[in-house]
Ligand SMILES: [Zn+2]
């Protein structure tokens with residue numbers, strides 16, 4: 001008997017770092033380049049990423065096109 005393993009993840013809202021272009025899970029400091037991001041930035045971009053593979057996805061998908069994780 002084989003059980004199909006489905007990765008269940010969730011869609012995570014992240015901020016795109018204006019300095020290095022990486023996406024970061026909180027709005028205050030970039031974990032990639034160390035830049036401090038000010039809370040009141042109006043030009044910051046929000047992105048949605050897969051919680052499993054951390055790649056950028058659309059906000060309304062039900063599964064990740066990159067790693068097939070399910071968000072439902
Ligand atoms: Zn950065």
Ligand SMILES: [Zn+2]
Pocket residue numbers: 050051052053054055064065066067068069
């Ligand atoms: Zn994924």
